[in-house]
Amino acid sequence: MQQYSGFGLLKHSLSHHENWQRVWRNPTPKKKYDVIIVGGGGHGLATAYYLAKEHNITNVAVIEKGYLGGGNTARNTTIVRSNYLWDEAAHLYEHAMKLWEGLSQDLNYNVMFSQRGCLNLGHTLQDMRDIERRVNANRLNGIDGEVLDAKQVNEIVPILDCSDNARYPVMGASWQPRAGVARHDAVAWGFARGADMRGVDLIQQTEVVDFIIEDGTVVGVKTDRYGDIKADRVGCVTAGHSGVMAAKAGFELPLESHPLQALVSEPIKPILDTVVMSNHVHGYASQSDKGDLVIGAGIDGYTGYGQRGSYSTIEHTIQAIVEMFPIFSRVRMNRQWGGIVDTCPDACPIISETPVKNLFFNCGWGTGGFKATPGSGNVFAASLAKGEMHELAKPFSMFRFHNGALIDEHGAAGVAH
């Protein structure tokens, strides 16, 4: 496999860039693997990559019913941050953040990770108290964070309406300078290429229709295109469809699937060089390198698999954006997308063993899975390799809903949902 480099770019320019090799193979699956990953989104591909790279387990297949990174991975608002309140969540997301910081070099693939900082605005006294508490908790966990007042916020984002005329005036914000954005599909492609070049088989357009379970132990999967494929261990990373997959394995997960929407505007000149999020008026925005505003909406209140959201949710989001940034009131929206997110009652993921032996689930990331992609894959790979959960993953067991050890990040972490 070719390593990408500046020199390579120069070399290929001499042949008009017509001789670049394919980024990954399109293999026919073997009869048996050490590990099968169900789902070829960011988290699944990252899991395969770290299995091969850090645990030397390369007899691995990723089985994806669509195409690689064709779901929520490539259709999210790309925000990466780690300013979570509770220790368990903070450690997990900070683990991801540290991997993000060296990811392009590690993958030899430019994921365009840009640490442009993230503001979580406060509009009420209670918001500001929560922000102070969270920033203090972050600092104790070694995560960067500052509490800013409205004047300091306005210096960072001059176009933000910080005046008293706003319906919900900005009183301050938390500021995480190391937060930022990354190019979402490059993340999926980079992990896919890295996994493929280490021998992982990426099987696209193939749906896992059932698990093969013998005496309470998973021994393989049934697929629609290639029949049965055996495996010693199976990791299921199927996001919004995890509940459906769990039902096939004969157990339930405390997940509800909701539509979540994102919007992208027409490209405009650079005007917003950071990420601005507001829980209170409920909208968040950043500007991509291409120039379009990337805007996040809330989830729809009802469960649904329709991959489209309610118009009223878009309306609320746009109201919030125009409230914060009056200058954007004439910007036209280009595209809108609704994906299915699997939300947990405590707004934290499930990275867990299951009632079925050798079957592991990594799901429930809800509205904020993208930021965790490398960390999630890293700890899930370690868990699959050893057959027992990684230290950072242990608190995220699915059995916490029976023993009561919830990690209540709802509204606590600047989670905008």
Place this chain on the structure above:
Amino acid sequence: MFLIYCPHCGEHREEEEFHNHGQAHIARPLDPDSCTDEEWGNYMFFRKNPKGLHHELWVHAAGCRKFFNVTRNTATYEIKEVYKIGEQPKVVE
């Protein structure tokens, strides 16, 4: 955007007037103190999440503020039936 029929108001109204409260027909354990951790956890947190027909609880939040049940297809969002609290669904398949 879909229209929901409120059985109390007797009218179709816009989705925005309503709030969804998740799965319907969840019975509170009669003797909570005698529940095992598993039974209590299931009652508190585990919800059906079907891709297909789903019986769910809605409230006409910006209208009569009364609760009622809806049978809805979660893949197509088609509403099959609306029925009052205490009644059982007729559409189950």
